[in-house]
Amino acid sequence: MTNSKIIMQCDNLTKTYIDGENKVSVLKGVNLTINSAEHVAIVGSSGSGKSTLLHIMGALDFPTSGQVTYQGTNIHKLSTNQQAEFRNQSLGFVYQFHHLLAEFSAVENVAMPLLIAGEKRSQALKKAQDMLELVGLSHRLKHFPSALSGGERQRVAIARAIVNKPKIVLADEPTGNLDAENAQSIFKLIDELKANLSTSFVFVTHDLALAARMDKQYRLIKGEIAQGLTQ
Numbered sequence: 288m289t290n291s292k293i294i295m296q297c298d299n300l301t302k303t304y305i306d307g308e309n310k311v312s313v314l315k316g317v318n319l320t321i322n323s324a325e326h327v328a329i330v331g332s333s334g335s336g337k338s339t340l341l342h343i344m345g346a347l348d349f350p351t352s353g354q355v356t357y358q359g360t361n362i363h364k365l366s367t368n369q370q371a372e373f374r375n376q377s378l379g380f381v382y383q384f385h386h387l388l389a390e391f392s393a394v395e396n397v398a399m400p401l402l403i404a405g406e407k408r409s410q411a412l413k414k415a416q417d418m419l420e421l422v423g424l425s426h427r428l429k430h431f432p433s434a435l436s437g438g439e440r441q442r443v444a445i446a447r448a449i450v451n452k453p454k455i456v457l458a459d460e461p462t463g464n465l466d467a468e469n470a471q472s473i474f475k476l477i478d479e480l481k482a483n484l485s486t487s488f489v490f491v492t493h494d495l496a497l498a499a500r501m502d503k504q505y506r507l508i509k510g511e512i513a514q515g516l517t518q
């Protein structure tokens with residue numbers, strides 16, 4: 288049964304890494320529902336499985352058992368091409384380290400998902416420019432990543448993640464590499480984007496104060512997910 292308000296659902300996800308004789312159970316039955324336009328924070332100590340969970344939600348990795356459904360479709364049952372299309376069209380990803388392409392300008396980096404999707408270059412660059420304006424970087428269009436500050440690079444990375452107007456953005460410690468002031472301003476930006484986009488955001492963060500500003504909070508402890516930031 289599909290519910291139009293639910294964008295993504297994780298059902299009883301488990302992930303076990305087998306490394307020689309060692310078995311590491313990272314996720315032990317994670318259930319998580321992400322609703323349309325909802326901003327969700329996930330906190331957890333280093334090594335608690337946050338990146339593993341996001342990668343599985345983004346079809347960059349597969350679960351050992353359980354399933355992830357995006358608008359009712361099991362994303363791990365899609366073909367490789369369909370998964371690539373899902374990541375390009377329906378999903379945005381923001382990493383701790385911006386992952387921008389060094390040899391391309393800010394506007395070209397943001398246009399990349401559109402160009403990959405086959406959009407005309409002039410149109411892709413126009414949309415990318417609009418996105419950079421939305422994240423407050425209209426004065427940095429032609430700058431290369433090396434000429435941008437850490438906070439500006441993350442803004443470009445966010446613009447790139449939302450340029451296709453995805454239904455959901457998965458952000459893995461997007462402010463983990465920034466000072467407190469820049470981290471605040473990135474979260475403020477993401478708050479402001481609510482007015483312009485109906486995109487759901489899932490943030491993994493160490494910062495409890497920033498996490499508290501999201502609509503919902505979860506913590507990942509010993510492979511299990513619990514609601515709220517504290518017990």
Ligand code: ADP
Pocket residue numbers: 304305306311313331332333334335336337338339340
């Ligand atoms: P977090 O993002 O919360 O810091 P991760 O999801 O990166 O945690 O990692 C969770 C656990 O899974 C860690 O103990 C890590 O060593 C282990 N792990 C992650 N990826 C692999 C892998 N490819 N092979 C084996 N163990 C892994």
Ligand code: MG
Pocket residue numbers: 337338339459
């Ligand atoms: Mg991580």
